[in-house]
Amino acid sequence: MAVKNDKKIIQLSRRTVYQNRWMQVNEDKVLFPSGVEGIYGVIDKPPFAIIIPVHEDGRIQMVQQFRYPVGKRCWELPQGAWEDNPDSDPELLARGELAEETGFRAKRMDKIGQMFPAGGLLNQLCHIFLAQELSAGEPQREATESDMETAAFGLDEIMAMFEKGAMVDGTSMAALGYWQMKEGRLKS
Known part of the structure; x- marks a missing residue:
């Protein structure tokens, strides 16, 4: 049963405390109900897409790269934003990120949902796409992604990576779990 509560936190003022090409960090003075x-710290970032690329045999194409904030190489689903074009069409963004990071192109690209990965501090919207009927190509990675690798795994292998700490990306796990529930493989 849904609970309706119309009480909101009201922004009284905003001060930008840090800004770069990828984000803006704000400190808002607020009035609670x-x-x-x-005060509330809010990070502004452009929307991004996360892609679940599924091969005909059911394996999922993933990428691995060094994630500086956690200090290790991690497996995750292909994902990204276009900072220079934050209002781009989400499907074009998903297709672009899939090709850029993995080299694969999808004949079918379906948006299956969206989420806010860290709604307590970040206003960034994540579009979740399912990519199917994949064809291989060469990745077109940015210079900052030159250490990226890509490989395909079954869901059981992905779960093992998560349990061993080789996959720590919460957005990837949330997208995979959402997809599995949507497909009826997990009971809600």
């Missing part, structure tokens, strides 16, 4: 004033 209780009447108490406080």
Whole structure:
């Protein structure tokens, strides 16, 4: 049963404390529904797409790269944003990121959902796509992705990577879980 609560936190002022090409960090002075004033840190980032590329045999194409914030190489689903074109069509973004990171092109690209990966501090929207009928090509990676690798895995292998800490990307796990529930493979 849904609970309706129309009480909102009201923004009183905003101060940008940091900004670069990829993000803007703001400190907002806010008024809580209780009447108490406080602050909220909010990170603005452009929308991104995460892609679940499924081969005909059911394996999922993933990428591995060094993730500086966690200090290790990690497997994850292909994903990304176009900082220079934040209002781009989500499907074009998904197709572009899939080809860029893996080299694969999808004959079928279906948007299956969307989410806010960290709604408590980040306003970035994630579009979830299922890519099927894949054809191989050469990746067109950016210079910052030159260490990226790609390989295909079964769902059991992906679960093992998650359990061993080789896959720590919460967005990838959420997208895979959502897809499995949507397909009826997991009970909600």
